[in-house]
Amino acid sequence: MKEEKQLLAPGHRMCAGCGVALSARLCLEAAGEKTIVVVPTGCMEVTTSQYPETAWRVPFIHVAFENAAAAASGVDAALKMMGKREGVNIVAMGGDGGTFDIGLQALSGMFERGHRVTYVCNDNEAYMNTGIQRSSATPYAAWTTTSPPGKKSIGEFREKKPIGYIAAAHGIPYVATATIAYFADYQKKVKKALSADGPAFIHVLTPCPVGWRFPPDRTVEVSRLAVQTGVFPLWEVRDGDIENLRITVKPPERKPVEEYLAVQGRFSHLFKPEKQQDVIDRIQKMVDEKCERYGI
Amino acid sequence: MAKMILEGNQALAVGAKLCRPKVIASYPITPSTHIPEMLSEFVANGELDADFINVESEHSAISACIGAQATGVRTFTATASQGLALMHEILYVASGMRLPIVMGVANRSLSAPINIWCDHSDTMAERDSGWMQFYSENNQEALDLVIQAYRIAEDERVLLPAMVTIDAYTLTHTFEPVDVPSQKEVDEFLPPYKPVYAILDPERPITQGSFGTPEYFMEFKYSQQKAMERAKEVIDEVFREFEEKFGRKYGKIEPYRTEGADVILVTLGSMSGTGKEVVDQLREEGAKVGLIKVTVFRPFPAEELREAVRRAKVVAVIDRDISLGFSGAVFANVSASLINEEKRPLLANFIVGLGGRDVRPEDFREIVDKSFRILEAGRVEKPVEWINVSGEVP
Amino acid sequence: MEEVRFHGRGGQGAVTAANILATAAFKEGKYVQSFPMFGTERRGAPVAAFVRMSDKPIRVRFQVYEPDIVVVLDPGLLEAVDVGAGLRKDGGILINTEESPEEFSFGEVRVATVDATKIALEHGLGSKAAPIVNTAILGAYAKVSEELNIGKVSLASIVEAVREGAPAKKEENVAATKEAYGRVVL
Amino acid sequence: MGAIIDEPGSSVRYKTGSWRVQRPVINSEKCTKCFICAKYCPDGAINPTKDGPVVDYDYCKGCGICANECPMKAIEMVPEVK
Numbered sequence: 001m002k003e004e005k006q007l008l009a010p011g012h013r014m015c016a017g018c019g020v021a022l023s024a025r026l027c028l029e030a031a032g033e034k035t036i037v038v039v040p041t042g043c044m045e046v047t048t049s050q051y052p053e054t055a056w057r058v059p060f061i062h063v064a065f066e067n068a069a070a071a072a073s074g075v076d077a078a079l080k081m082m083g084k085r086e087g088v089n090i091v092a093m094g095g096d097g098g099t100f101d102i103g104l105q106a107l108s109g110m111f112e113r114g115h116r117v118t119y120v121c122n123d124n125e126a127y128m129n130t131g132i133q134r135s136s137a138t139p140y141a142a143w144t145t146t147s148p149p150g151k152k153s154i155g156e157f158r159e160k161k162p163i164g165y166i167a168a169a170h171g172i173p174y175v176a177t178a179t180i181a182y183f184a185d186y187q188k189k190v191k192k193a194l195s196a197d198g199p200a201f202i203h204v205l206t207p208c209p210v211g212w213r214f215p216p217d218r219t220v221e222v223s224r225l226a227v228q229t230g231v232f233p234l235w236e237v238r239d240g241d242i243e244n245l246r247i248t249v250k251p252p253e254r255k256p257v258e259e260y261l262a263v264q265g266r267f268s269h270l271f272k273p274e275k276q277q278d279v280i281d282r283i284q285k286m287v288d289e290k291c292e293r294y295g296i
Numbered sequence: 297m298a299k300m301i302l303e304g305n306q307a308l309a310v311g312a313k314l315c316r317p318k319v320i321a322s323y324p325i326t327p328s329t330h331i332p333e334m335l336s337e338f339v340a341n342g343e344l345d346a347d348f349i350n351v352e353s354e355h356s357a358i359s360a361c362i363g364a365q366a367t368g369v370r371t372f373t374a375t376a377s378q379g380l381a382l383m384h385e386i387l388y389v390a391s392g393m394r395l396p397i398v399m400g401v402a403n404r405s406l407s408a409p410i411n412i413w414c415d416h417s418d419t420m421a422e423r424d425s426g427w428m429q430f431y432s433e434n435n436q437e438a439l440d441l442v443i444q445a446y447r448i449a450e451d452e453r454v455l456l457p458a459m460v461t462i463d464a465y466t467l468t469h470t471f472e473p474v475d476v477p478s479q480k481e482v483d484e485f486l487p488p489y490k491p492v493y494a495i496l497d498p499e500r501p502i503t504q505g506s507f508g509t510p511e512y513f514m515e516f517k518y519s520q521q522k523a524m525e526r527a528k529e530v531i532d533e534v535f536r537e538f539e540e541k542f543g544r545k546y547g548k549i550e551p552y553r554t555e556g557a558d559v560i561l562v563t564l565g566s567m568s569g570t571g572k573e574v575v576d577q578l579r580e581e582g583a584k585v586g587l588i589k590v591t592v593f594r595p596f597p598a599e600e601l602r603e604a605v606r607r608a609k610v611v612a613v614i615d616r617d618i619s620l621g622f623s624g625a626v627f628a629n630v631s632a633s634l635i636n637e638e639k640r641p642l643l644a645n646f647i648v649g650l651g652g653r654d655v656r657p658e659d660f661r662e663i664v665d666k667s668f669r670i671l672e673a674g675r676v677e678k679p680v681e682w683i684n685v686s687g688e689v690p
Numbered sequence: 691m692e693e694v695r696f697h698g699r700g701g702q703g704a705v706t707a708a709n710i711l712a713t714a715a716f717k718e719g720k721y722v723q724s725f726p727m728f729g730t731e732r733r734g735a736p737v738a739a740f741v742r743m744s745d746k747p748i749r750v751r752f753q754v755y756e757p758d759i760v761v762v763l764d765p766g767l768l769e770a771v772d773v774g775a776g777l778r779k780d781g782g783i784l785i786n787t788e789e790s791p792e793e794f795s796f797g798e799v800r801v802a803t804v805d806a807t808k809i810a811l812e813h814g815l816g817s818k819a820a821p822i823v824n825t826a827i828l829g830a831y832a833k834v835s836e837e838l839n840i841g842k843v844s845l846a847s848i849v850e851a852v853r854e855g856a857p858a859k860k861e862e863n864v865a866a867t868k869e870a871y872g873r874v875v876l
Numbered sequence: 877m878g879a880i881i882d883e884p885g886s887s888v889r890y891k892t893g894s895w896r897v898q899r900p901v902i903n904s905e906k907c908t909k910c911f912i913c914a915k916y917c918p919d920g921a922i923n924p925t926k927d928g929p930v931v932d933y934d935y936c937k938g939c940g941i942c943a944n945e946c947p948m949k950a951i952e953m954v955p956e957v958k
Contacts, residue, residue: 006885006920008920009884009885009886009887009888009920010887010888010892010919010920010921010932010934010935011886011887011888011889011890011891011892011935012887012892012919013890013892014918014919015937016895016896016918016937016938016939017918017937017939017940017941018918018939019918021918021919022916022917022918022941025917025918025920026915033498033501034498035498036367036496036498038363045505045507046507048887049503049505049506049507049881050506050507050509050887051506051507051508051509051512051879051881052512052881052883052886053881053883053886053887053889053890054503054506054881054883054884054885054886054887055885055887056501056503056884056885057501057884057885058498058501058884059496059497059498059500059501059502059503059504060501060502060503060504060505061363061366061496061503061504061505062504062505062506062507063359063362063363063386063389063393063505064359064385064386064389066355067355067356067359067386069356070321070351070355070356070357070359070360070363071359071360071362071363071366072363073321073349073351073356073360073363074319074321074349074359074360074361074362074363074364074365074366074367074371075363075364075366075367075496076363077318077319077321077347077349077360077363077364078318078319078347078363078364078365078367078368078369078371078496079367080347081318081319081345081346081347081364081369082318082367082368082369084497088498105352105353105356106352106353106355106356106359108352109351109352109353109356112352113349113350113351180916183915183916209939215940216939216940216941217939217940217941217943217944217953218941218944219918219939219941220916220941220944220945221944221945301709301712301713301716301722301724303725392878392879393878393879393880394877394878395878413728434749434751455877455878463751464728465725465726465728466725466728466751466752467751469725469726469728470723470724470725470751471709471712471722471723471724471725472712472721472722472723472724472748473716473721473722492877493877493878493880493882494878494880500882501884502880502881502882502884503880503881503882503884504878504879504880505879506879506880506881508879512879516878516879519877566751567751569748569749569750569751570749570750570751570752572749573749573750652728654752654753655751655752656752656755657750657752
């Protein structure tokens with residue numbers, strides 16, 4: 001058993017049980033040390049690059065919140081002009097806020113221009129760095145501090161933005177979903193993405209014990225449940241050919257979504273003071289419809 | 297060296313091209329659009345070996361420049377007005393990361409109402425962003441200042457980004473003869489870009505754009521301030537060297553017929569030429585009036601300015617911008633520069649030419665008349681006065 | 691210093707005409723400046739462009755208010771625009787029209803006319819709906835400036851500048867320029 | 877200069893082990909050296925060695941993912957003794 005050098009070194013300040021930290025580690029492990037990392041403002045940035053110490057053992061750059069894809073485009077162009085593009089990976093890692101919301105324009109620009117950058121979105125379904133505010137990745141009925149349930153609210157009342165489809169609609173070579181529990185699937189996808197001749201996008205579900213309100217030892221378990229219940233199917237698509245989307249991990253038998261919801265405090269208002277079966281049923285129906293399309 | 301008839305945008309683009317940027321990221325905006333157009337043409341026809349990134353916004357333009365410059369190449373971008381305002385937060389990032397990016401700016405007003413014409417509100421709004429600012433009086437200066445800006449910005453004692461500005465239309469769209477140095481001459485003056493600290497290289501991994509806590513943040517800002525102060529010296533050196541090589545003289549400020557002047561006008565940008573013409577006329581009429589053109593606004597040349605106005609009785613600062621609720625930005629800086637002088641001139645501020653209102657010789661004459669009246673009265677009754685504006689607000 | 695103002699419609703080439711004239715004057719060793727009316731006018735809308743020329747470096751940067759010569763590329767503009775505004779008494783106005791100078795009155799100002807549209811079409815420059823008259827009218831300008839001894843630029847310099855500045859049909863443009871020089875009515 | 881950090885991985889100076897309120901203890905008899913625990917550690921604080929996984933208590937934040945994910949239930953979370 002060889003001891004591998006961690007490209008994301010210990011001593012970073014991400015929370016205990018952080019899904020994003022695990023995702024970043026797995027991603028870098030797959031990408032290897034010839035990788036330049038571009039990160040927008042967010043949890044990962046503030047916890048890994050606190051001057052004068054850095055957790056990164058690869059070249060790392062952070063510019064601002066909404067422009068990781070644009071900065072990565074510049075890195076790509078510069079490497080090309082320096083004649084150093086071959087053999088070097090460029091990986092941008094943004095959260096859902098920096099990707100689904102404020103960074104979407106820059107992301108779309110990067111895709112459309114065809115920069116050879118693998119963009120990994122570590123999706124923890126809310127603005128965690130600022131303290132659990134709703135993003136367009138926040139799922140239906142979830143509590144956040146800006147989508148609180150109440151007399152007139154079920155929590156977040158919109159469905160999650162289909163970011164993977166939006167990415168695929170650009171016709172880029174490779175788009176996939178992944179999650180940390182299925183690390184082999186995830187790491188294989190990172191390698192495929194990096195070998196693509198153009199932009200690639202991997203949407204990674206990264207549960208957040210703090211924001212989703214579950215004990216930190218269950219991060220991987222919750223991410224696994226998301227797949228097993230069909231809430232977060234794992235798939236890949238080449239060249240925007242969404243008709244031929246391929247499921248990469250098929251749960252042998254789909255578990256009821258209630259199991260996924262029940263372990264997370266952000267859905268606790270669906271269970272107490274009294275159980276809101278209609279809402280749970282509605283979520284189940286949404287998941288069923290999606291999974292039927294995928295044949296899972 | 298060849299003499300060409302170029303509009304201001306072209307002069308800036310040609311100047312940038314001669315500096316051989318490797319990555320250009322730019323987004324079209326009136327009236328600076330011809331700059332990226334011309335540069336993309338240079339790239340397309342092989343005259344310039346660069347990657348031209350057609351970004352989807354000015355925000356991404358400057359972000360891509362940061363990414364590229366931080367990787368290790370010389371970059372360029374150009375914009376105006378709303379485009380510069382959209383870059384605002386990222387300008388601070390570029391300077392904080394000490395990346396010597398050079399940008400051309402066509403000085404244009406800021407909305408609302410939307411207006412595509414000249415004033416300096418856009419760059420004045422970025423005066424605190426840690427970028428050096430060079431204002432061109434004509435197209436020759438636009439070309440020359442871009443070349444010098446790279447030298448200054450990339451100097452190890454400086455390592456700060458710089459913007460070179462040209463006034464909307466009065467320069468951007470005005471054709472006039474410009475001496476274009478040869479590539480060889482520029483290559484001799486500006487060596488290839490060698491990044492000192494900022495390089496993204498897997499062989500030597502570093503972290504750029506780190507998180508600065510209160511224990512460190514202030515030191516970084518202090519070091520930027522120090523770099524700005526050192527830049528003053530470097531600017532003088534580079535200007536001198538440029539003069540030796542190309543025969544055109546630059547100064548952080550340019551005093552014009554200030555000897556024995558009772559009234560000194562302070563101007564920026566393209567209006568300076570009209571001002572000099574009026575000064576000549578008035579001198580002939582016997583009025584003791586001179587002019588100081590401010591070429592470098594950041595770092596602000598307070599020392600030179602103090603010296604240049606030492607014997608004046610009235611200094612009239614002509615601002616083509618307004619910090620609403622107070623005065624013009626140039627005035628605020630000029631008066632602050634003089635505040636500790638035992639004997640200082642009376643200071644008056646005149647706001648002109650916002651949103652492309654023409655700055656005419658009669659406007660200068662009016663300002664001079666008012667300044668002499670201040671001199672006679674020995675006091676400034678109205679420190680900030682607007683010229684050629686109707687009192688009636690629609 | 692002498693100042694020229696061109697009136698045309700967006701797309702007719704008034705700005706190009708001003709640039710070519712400035713280039714021609716520059717070739718004769720003059721300092722020049724040329725610029726468009728600063729506006730957002732689109733195709734078809736009235737536009738103006740300006741040229742300054744001088745034996746000394748030109749420092750001033752304001753619009754031309756008192757031109758020495760006005761050039762009107764489209765006779766239809768006479769109704770819509772005060773083309774004579776600020777024109778110096780000893781100056782001149784050159785109009786693209788089939789009519790003779792007597793048909794126009796601009797006070798003491800000398801009027802010259804030339805049928806640049808006809809000349810342009812004869813040389814295959816543009817179409818009836820959109821003739822490209824700017825090179826022809828510059829030939830006429832050479833003649834007018836010579837006659838008035840204001841803003842003088844020789845035909846030879848203008849021809850050279852037209853040849854350099856015309857984006858297409860260089861020789862046709864040059865021929866139109868030369869022909870218009872001979873067909874000005876003053 | 878520009879807040880650049882040129883010492884890669886220098887975060888190791890910051891010992892996050894102090895964040896821990898419970899610590900994973902590996903029962904080497906139950907452990908099959910599958911190293912799932914190391915794979916899933918968000919902090920890279922479990923080193924796979926030939927003798928089995930070794931927790932680096934300097935950095936382990938005590939999240940307990942390793943214990944939860946261990947297929948052999950060979951890891952126990954015990955309270956930190958102060």
